[in-house]
Amino acid sequence: MAQQQTLSDRHLGLARRAFFEHGGAPVGKVPETILRSWVRCQRQGLAAEQAPHIEPVPAARLQEMRERHEKLWRLARAELELLSSDAAATGSIVILTDEDGWILDAEGSASFLDRAGRVALMPGACWSEAQVGTNAIGTAIVEGRSVVVHGGEHYLTPHGILSCSACPIFDPYGLPVGVLDISGDSNVQHMHALGLARLAVANIEHRYFDEGIPDAELLRLHRDPALLGTAREGLLAFRSGRLVAANQAGLQLFGLDRSELGRAPYAALFEDALGKLRDDGVLLDRQGRALYGRVDDGQARPRRPAARPPITVSAALTPQPADAPLFDPVQEADLVRACRVLDAGLSVLVQGQTGTGKEVFARELHRRCARAGKPFVAVNCAALPEGLIEAELFGYEDGAFTGARKNGNPGLLRQADGGVLFLDEIGDMPLALQPRLLRVLQERELSPLGGGKPIKLDFALVCATHREMQQAMGEGRFRPDLYYRIAHHTVHIAPLSANADRAAVVDALWQRLGQGRRLTEQARQQLADYSWPGNLRQLGACLRTLVALSEPGALVGVELLPAYLHDLRPAASRAQTPANPMLASPAASASPLEALAEAAMRQALAECDGNVSRAARKLGISRSTLYRRLGQDLHGKPH
Numbered sequence: 001m002a003q004q005q006t007l008s009d010r011h012l013g014l015a016r017r018a019f020f021e022h023g024g025a026p027v028g029k030v031p032e033t034i035l036r037s038w039v040r041c042q043r044q045g046l047a048a049e050q051a052p053h054i055e056p057v058p059a060a061r062l063q064e065m066r067e068r069h070e071k072l073w074r075l076a077r078a079e080l081e082l083l084s085s086d087a088a089a090t091g092s093i094v095i096l097t098d099e100d101g102w103i104l105d106a107e108g109s110a111s112f113l114d115r116a117g118r119v120a121l122m123p124g125a126c127w128s129e130a131q132v133g134t135n136a137i138g139t140a141i142v143e144g145r146s147v148v149v150h151g152g153e154h155y156l157t158p159h160g161i162l163s164c165s166a167c168p169i170f171d172p173y174g175l176p177v178g179v180l181d182i183s184g185d186s187n188v189q190h191m192h193a194l195g196l197a198r199l200a201v202a203n204i205e206h207r208y209f210d211e212g213i214p215d216a217e218l219l220r221l222h223r224d225p226a227l228l229g230t231a232r233e234g235l236l237a238f239r240s241g242r243l244v245a246a247n248q249a250g251l252q253l254f255g256l257d258r259s260e261l262g263r264a265p266y267a268a269l270f271e272d273a274l275g276k277l278r279d280d281g282v283l284l285d286r287q288g289r290a291l292y293g294r295v296d297d298g299q300a301r302p303r304r305p306a307a308r309p310p311i312t313v314s315a316a317l318t319p320q321p322a323d324a325p326l327f328d329p330v331q332e333a334d335l336v337r338a339c340r341v342l343d344a345g346l347s348v349l350v351q352g353q354t355g356t357g358k359e360v361f362a363r364e365l366h367r368r369c370a371r372a373g374k375p376f377v378a379v380n381c382a383a384l385p386e387g388l389i390e391a392e393l394f395g396y397e398d399g400a401f402t403g404a405r406k407n408g409n410p411g412l413l414r415q416a417d418g419g420v421l422f423l424d425e426i427g428d429m430p431l432a433l434q435p436r437l438l439r440v441l442q443e444r445e446l447s448p449l450g451g452g453k454p455i456k457l458d459f460a461l462v463c464a465t466h467r468e469m470q471q472a473m474g475e476g477r478f479r480p481d482l483y484y485r486i487a488h489h490t491v492h493i494a495p496l497s498a499n500a501d502r503a504a505v506v507d508a509l510w511q512r513l514g515q516g517r518r519l520t521e522q523a524r525q526q527l528a529d530y531s532w533p534g535n536l537r538q539l540g541a542c543l544r545t546l547v548a549l550s551e552p553g554a555l556v557g558v559e560l561l562p563a564y565l566h567d568l569r570p571a572a573s574r575a576q577t578p579a580n581p582m583l584a585s586p587a588a589s590a591s592p593l594e595a596l597a598e599a600a601m602r603q604a605l606a607e608c609d610g611n612v613s614r615a616a617r618k619l620g621i622s623r624s625t626l627y628r629r630l631g632q633d634l635h636g637k638p639h
């Protein structure tokens with residue numbers, strides 16, 4: 001532990017002087033691990049007095065790294081959350097890095113996060129030993145085991161403000177996948193930090209086995225049957241009689257290290273045949289000690305109730321109801337990943353331009369996740385009036401404020417209990433309300449306005465925004481601590497303009513919406529050539545309008561396309577256009593088309609008894625478009 005491995009500052013000062021100024025080897029004066037690391041750093045030419053040059057990567061790269069390490073991120077999340085509240089209380093922080101020391105996440109005490117940030121101990125920075133000298137993260141990676149580095153034991157002098165305890169994380173096959181570190185102020189004793197880090201890592205490594213070891217028999221063993229099923233049970237997987245995977249507890253049962261993985265034969269470890277464990281739940285090892293447990297035969301343990309089967313890409317090719325969403329293979333993969341994250345109790349942030357389908361994606365996530373069948377409560381943070389958002393979200397007791405509903409209001413958060421809460425346009429959440437939301441998300445507990453007992457909440461959180469969140473944080477419009485709470489996993493939905501195969505999107509959407517009508521090749525091409533700044537919303541509305549404007553069974557040609565698409569035709573093709581007044585020029589083509597479109601709008605409006613919102617929904621266009629197109633006629637109509 002930190003206390004045991006740390007010499008007094010005076011002794012450490014002497015040891016540093018002996019090593020750095022006189023080239024001596026202060027053997028026995030600093031822990032061996034530290035001395036070994038100092039020697040490595042010196043051989044590399046690192047200068048102890050230099051100011052560290054650590055440049056965190058830009059937010060987009062960090063995001064990319066997090067996505068690349070999605071499995072580690074997902075499996076470590078629960079531990080980080082748990083530790084971070086303890087860490088916050090003791091003025092320290094919890095850090096998760098990848099296998100090379102790149103910091104993926106840092107949470108805990110806000111004031112120490114700030115201090116650590118001054119020496120770039122922050123997400124996006126790399127704390128490998130080669131880069132920043134002796135430090136718990138980097139040195140634990142090199143040593144392949146837990147390391148504590150306290151104050152002046154750090155190679156670079158400016159890092160003397162830190163006291164860090166790091167434990168490497170290994171996958172079941174013994175490959176390093178990351179590091180969990182607890183760091184705090186070097187003036188404070190962090191006696192239990194290493195123990196906590198080790199415990200958390202044992203849990204994370206145990207969770208890696210939940211996904212199964214293919215074609216292997218997985219033994220879960222412990223000398224004490226009461227500890228079976230906990231992270232302290234030994235896990236050992238054998239394939240064709242050889243040990244191929246194990247957790248630290250499993251290796252310790254036999255005094256093995258990770259280099260034995262892939263080599264150690266079953267017969268060298270156990271006296272009894274495996275059948276004995278299956279039949280009697282107990283097995284004798286080669287020393288005659290009894291080990292209790294069971295065998296899993298290559299099966300992953302069910303982690304959650306079976307969700308509905310995901311919609312596969314091939315299923316999407318069969319005729320679908322018009323309102324069935326469309327997901328390309330990239331989005332399908334995004335859905336699968338996001339669903340797993342959500343089911344692990346973590347939050348998902350969906351980012352993308354307006355109309356790309358963020359809400360559609362969120363609803364599909366709900367449909368596929370373990371909470372399908374429970375409520376999906378969508379809250380548009382930009383649409384709620386600022387003065388009401390707090391009351392609407394968090395609820396209030398009877399008579400909490402003037403104008404409050406009699407009997408109070410449970411609030412939208414409570415309505416989402418058991419299900420999924422979807423906070424749309426989260427980037428527009430007023431700054432003043434962000435701390436309250438953060439508290440609710442941290443504590444999963446709510447105290448309604450006007451008093452009343454705190455209420456426990458259980459919901460999965462999905463948020464969406466079209467805003468650039470890094471910029472919003474940079475400009476102080478969004479709190480970073482809230483951001484990290486809502487964005488355990490981020491999904492980016494690409495705009496249609498970035499889709500190289502827009503023709504495929506047009507085809508698939510037309511198949512759903514076209515009601516059996518066909519598009520001419522030219523119309524299809526023109527639809528595919530357009531960049532669709534309003535994304536799927538705009539494309540969908542355009543296709544619905546084409547359907548409204550054409551007869552059942554008709555072949556829909558370019559003459560029905562909106563004016564903005566006509567401008568796209570290459571000049572040559574415009575010159576050869578037949579002398580059809582509709583196509584002669586965009587300006588000339590616009591008016592009969594506009595007339596047709598307007599007729600369709602008026603008809604929809606009439607069918608909806610003049611209700612603008614319903615008519616707009618029916619046409620698949622926005623209310624503002626309907627207002628713009630029918631202008632004067634709508635004044636005084638109900639919305």
Ligand SMILES: Nc1ncnc2c1ncn2[C@@H]1O[C@H](COP(=O)(O)OP(=O)(O)OP(=O)(O)O)[C@@H](O)[C@H]1O
Pocket residue numbers: 324325326327352353354355356357358359360361424464465466536537538540
């Ligand atoms: N995956 C999809 N398949 C088919 N149509 C879709 C899909 N996603 C979106 N759409 C169409 O686009 C419309 C807008 O989708 P959605 O409201 O989810 O977008 P958004 O990104 O949340 O937009 P905003 O940022 O403006 O709130 C939907 O009503 C639907 O018509």
